[in-house]
Amino acid sequence: MEKKIRVGVVGLGHRGRELLKLSATFDCVEIVAACDIRPVNWYEQQWLSTSPLSDMFPETTFYESYDKMLNEAGLDVVIVETGADIHAEFCIKALEKDINVLSDIPNVASLKEAELLWNAAQKSEAIISTGANPNYQKFTFLLNEFYDKGLLGKPYCMEAEYIHWSLAGSAERKHLNENGDWRKLLIPIRYCTHSLGPLLTIVHEELRYVSCFGTGYHSDEPDSIRKDDMMCAQFRTESGVVVRLMRNGRCRAKIGHHNYRVFGTEGYMERVERMDKMVIRYNSMKELDTDLKETGGEYMPPAYADNEKAVGHGGMDYAMLDYFYKAIAAGDAPPISLKQGFEMTLPGIYAEESAKRNGQVLRMKYPWDEDWSTEIE
Ligand SMILES: NC(=O)c1ccc[n+]([C@@H]2O[C@H](COP(=O)([O-])OP(=O)(O)OC[C@H]3O[C@@H](n4cnc5c(N)ncnc54)[C@H](O)[C@@H]3O)[C@@H](O)[C@H]2O)c1
Structure with a gap:
């Protein structure tokens, strides 16, 4: 069997939960880890959810510490879904460990962060793709x-x-x-x-x-x-x-x-x-x-119109993840580069x-x- 992509998600708010569940529908993906400083988002049923994530993903390890998740979970990919003003530090830490990143937007909250993230991406052997679903x-x-x-x-x-x-x-x-x-x-x-x-x-x-x-x-x-x-x-x-x-x-x-x-x-x-x-x-x-x-x-x-699995913001989210996981599996460049981001x-x-x-x-x-x-x- 082909090796699955080991995925972890940081930030289990509204968006993180949706992208975690949607990622789990990809045959090539294994959701091995999830992280939030609010454990209720893992252990309790949340808005627009039918059951707690912990029930839906019993094999997945939950972490309250992002550093611990990066150190212990053996990730190929981390999806960064923390608040819109705090993406860069999470992306940088993952890139420093050569873990591939899909970061939600906006990528950075300041020009200083832009410089740090740009430098981290240049040095890393992993890729960072911008999660711009529109x-x-x-x-x-x-x-x-x-x-x-x-x-x-x-x-x-x-x-x-x-x-x-x-x-x-x-x-x-x-x-x-x-x-x-x-x-x-x-x-x-x-x-x-x-x-x-x-x-x-x-x-x-x-x-x-x-x-x-x-x-x-x-x-x-x-x-x-x-x-x-x-x-x-x-x-x-x-x-x-x-x-x-x-x-x-x-x-x-x-x-x-x-x-x-x-x-x-x-x-x-x-x-x-x-x-x-x-x-x-x-x-x-x-x-x-x-x-x-x-x-x-x-x-x-259009290319996803007949795909029953294509959901999330009218199918855009599925297409974004599909492009991303295909790039990871093939070792290709990020579908939306940091430069474009x-x-x-x-x-x-x-x-x-x-x-x-x-x-x-x-x-x-x-x-x-x-x-x-x-x-x-
Ligand atoms: N592209 C889209 O269509 C779309 C739609 C909605 C939101 N977003 C983006 O998604 C991101 C998340 O949005 P949301 O609505 O889920 O926000 P949210 O506030 O509901 O969730 C963010 C989560 O990050 C967690 N978090 C914060 N600091 C953390 C830390 N140090 N370690 C671990 N977890 C931490 C918070 O506890 C929270 O649960 C934002 O960047 C937002 O811009 C994108």
Whole structure:
């Protein structure tokens, strides 16, 4: 029998639990270890679960200490699902032990962390892949196909929004925050990877300049942190591609999460989501076509549409894990590299700083740049 990939998961909150269960459906995977500083997440039934993980995975060893798990579990892979502001230290520790990593997004919370993680990845014999599931949605695949066929031409302007509605005092909000405060604390524009990731797959240069504004805070809710209700950033590449992004803190309407528009020199493609209606529209002058064509905007990546096992955010999660485990089994490069991860993550860090400086245009640097610095000028 082929050797199975020995997987451990750190962070057993809402996302960690889902990716652990979904990983267990892969024949090539063995979930040997799981770790959380809150043992209730292992031993007790949690929100949206039918039974405790300890009952579902009796063969898996639970650890309260991440270091102990790395030292003792003999892992091939660790999936990092701690809060969005504390991924880097977990990734670095695993890479230092040559354990492969799938890290949820954003990869890092600061430029200093970016430098440390970049250096750790260069030295490691293991790979780190960025767990950016929206890069596996139908829209991303169609956009790349459209671009590769020359039907879009050169993209020159793009727009994206990720608006997640929030209702004070709701059960969902209570559950989403029960494992820690990172959701309340995270600056909205820092959670930009879902929006930038898919768009950057057809832009072969980094975002270089940013200006960002926040709306300020308009709530007297007792459980809220005083952060911007909405943040609006504009980015530009060196060659002049402009990307506009909206990210919310507060939103009282269920208007739909992920919207994208891409303007190219030959064509156009958009994904518009208004809750129950998700649609992708496109046209290309290469086909002398002025009418917009329309297709379903569901998340399911086309190649997985007939796969009954493809679940999790409409199938994107399954596709992401499938690409990752196939790369691990074959000894291939990571499906979404750390470089790609930083290209979609660091713009959020610079955008936050620009908003603090009243929209000042900042030049963005990346760890592979010659003039890289952890200080923002
Ligand atoms: N890609 C997506 O679709 C998607 C969706 C939701 C969340 N996420 C990401 O997934 C990650 C986790 O989100 P969540 O909703 O599960 O958060 P969560 O707060 O529910 O879970 C995080 C868990 O990490 C644990 N943890 C913290 N410090 C630890 C430590 N030192 N050792 C071991 N465990 C520790 C916490 O106890 C908690 O249970 C975040 O980075 C978030 O951005 C991604």
